[in-house]
Amino acid sequence: MVHRIVHQHHPHDIQYSLEDVATEASAFVDDLTDDLEDCKVIGYPLPAGEAWVLYSRGTSGTAEDISASLAADEMGDTLSEMDSTSRVIAIWLLNFFAEMQTEERELGNSLSIYKELEIERVPEAVNQIDWDGSVTDVAGRLMSNLVLRHSLPNANHRTGITMAQAYLEAAGANFEMPSTTTEEYEWRAWVRPYILESKRILTVRRHNLYFNTLAELGCEVVRRKHDIDIPLTEYDLDMHHHEAWTVYAQMHEEHCIGLVEDIAARGGSSELIDRAALSEQDFVEFLQNENADGNEK
Structure with missing residues (x-):
């Protein structure tokens, strides 16, 4: 046959x-x-x-299999070796991954993993980001490079989209994408x-x-x-x-910028497609505040 x-x-x-x-x-x-x-x-x-x-x-298993790694001394050493932008983004990613794990646990599920945790790859992603251009340009580059480096064991697309959303919010967008974990996720179709x-x-x-x-x-x-x-x-x-x-990294970046432009337009913030990008330092400060808020919960 x-x-x-x-x-x-x-x-x-x-x-x-x-x-x-x-x-x-x-x-x-x-x-x-x-x-x-x-x-x-x-x-x-x-x-x-x-x-x-x-x-x-x-690699297979659940997030519980790597929980020890998140708390290990080596994680602190890995983070301390990063530049300030990479470290703040890495901490944000770890916090977000922990939140996903909690959400799944509350639903009676375990978050599956398909690869090892490679948080040390975050600087590779950050070093490829051009912080010039429009808000949606930079948000799309953030998403693309985080997905390309695939540093988390699962949900790297969900994480990349949420990071892009955080950048839009830091730049002045006033909307929130619906949760991707519910059937009411009305943006799922597009x-x-x-x-x-x-x-x-x-x-x-x-x-x-x-x-x-x-x-x-x-x-x-x-x-x-x-x-x-x-x-x-x-x-x-x-x-x-x-x-x-x-070639395909460039194609992927353009693809992600297109998604972010669509997100901004559908969220009523189409002006961000032409607005000058938020600086790297301003975005880092925004994430630091988010990380601090998360640690207080």
Whole structure:
């Protein structure tokens, strides 16, 4: 049976995600026989040949599994080594993650995690932010770079959008996005497509060379978990990985700025699309006040 769809996450266990692609069945023999490797392989008969996909197991569990890390002495050392802007943003992120964990616990759930906590990556995000331009430009860059660095174990898109909202509020917006945890989230219909395309861009950015091999073999769609389809013909895949890393980061930033402009317009603050950006220092002071308020609760 010829396939035209390849799964980015193992179709029977989404804890395993695409790690490599080969055209020969023997390519991953060493991986499968290595006792230290936790992986699976699937062969996909495609129109122009067979593709063999290596899936490796990622981090799984719940936020409770990393609670000790949040309180460990090493966390304080990590924060103390950051510049002031990165440190304030990192503390805000940790507070926000703790709030999400509390919300889920109150609903009788546990917040799942899909990767390790990497709060040390926050300075990488901050160092890429251009603080010049309009309010929505900078808010979109904040969102994009935080999502790109993926420093939290889960909910990085939700966190990035909330950080962008905080920047809009700091710059004078007077609205609040509805909660993303309730069915009454009336913005879901138009926010969801932005998030799905963001995930597609990030996935292509990581795997363009693998996807290019699959496309050459006749694969039409790579399917992420939760049935998010990536039509391969809609993306430029034939480029060096380093070039793709830059090209798709820029595309992602423009995509996030577009979302933030839509948020501002729908929230009745369209003037922020043209208003000069808030300074880095003013935003840091705004977040410091938010962090202080959170610690008092």
